[in-house]
């Protein structure tokens with residue numbers, strides 16, 4: 604229910620969304636130019652976006668795809684993962700990560716996470732390895748990198764592939780290298796709540812030209828080169844996971860202001876930090892900017908998470924709860940006692956309003972409401 608429609612918020616107070624995209628005149632202008640060009644499909648504008656992503660991330664190659672999920676699936680298949688293989692996936696992630704493994708015909712093996720950044724715990728990887736393990740799929744949740752040194756060294760020691768879920772990482776890095784460029788391949792997402800969004804969309808980053816070519820043919824009906832569309836050669840089986848010129852235009856316009864966007868998110872973090880200082884029972888999760896972490900959203904932890912979310916909703920402030928741990932979802936159900944950290948984190952985690960359009964006085968409205976909740980009780 605929308606509280607602004609129930610009168611719970613009051614006439615002058617607009618509902619604050621958890622996230623809303625920022626689509627300005629530059630987007631409209633670029634999209635209009637694609638429409639005028641008459642070629643809406645995956646083409647030159649998609650190639651321009653791929654080039655821009657390569658410049659931005661330092662990746663040797665980038666391939667536009669229809670979603671982050673498709674990017675993960677294509678990366679896994681291009682790395683040789685398939686039926687009979689096991690892939691290690693952290694228990695705290697959006698379910699798309701595991702679903703991409705299923706789509707590739709492989710089996711997800713869940714691993715508990717580290718409490719501080721919700722990334723796959725390298726110390727728990729050893730006990731999850733079997734002769735069938737083929738790849739590790741670390742997720743960099745909310746712009747905080749997994750421990751890539753440890754993960755890459757385990758992968759090297761056991762001959763495993765590493766596919767990074769970099770869906771939430773635009774602008775974030777690990778030891779000065781962009782997330783998504785450290786493993787064999789990494790998938791970005793341009794879904795609706797991302798820093799750059801095309802509604803749906805994504806891209807794969809890789810430094811390996813063979814992986815790039817394999818992804819290109821898999822995403823476009825098994826052909827590397829498009830001719831007339833009628834007399835093309837299709838040497839292998841492929842699918843349709845393309846990113847269109849229309850979508851690429853939307854992304855390119857937003858990427859023109861990527862610096863402003865990442866700076867705004869860091870400012871949001873600072874405003875929240877000041878506004879929430881000293882509240883007992885609530886912890887704002889820190890970002891280490893110097894090490895390359897980059898917030899996509901602002902996150903807090905509190906044992907009273909559900910009550911806080913309801914209280915804020917009554918004040919016209921929308922939030923987003925952390926995902927349920929994957930081991931509790933029916934397709935990936937596993938033993939509760941194997942995931943103590945994931946269970947604790949997912950019970951208490953909440954993402955606060957974090958839009959690139961959010962203004963300082965709106966952050967103040969959120970932090971004052973949170974202060975009121977903890978001082979007076981709900």
Ligand SMILES: Cc1ncc(COP(=O)(O)O)c(C=O)c1O
Nearest residue numbers: 670671672697699700770792794
């Ligand atoms: C961590 C994570 N992995 C994978 C995905 C899947 O991306 P998409 O929605 O673009 O398929 C998302 C976002 O939706 C995500 O947040």
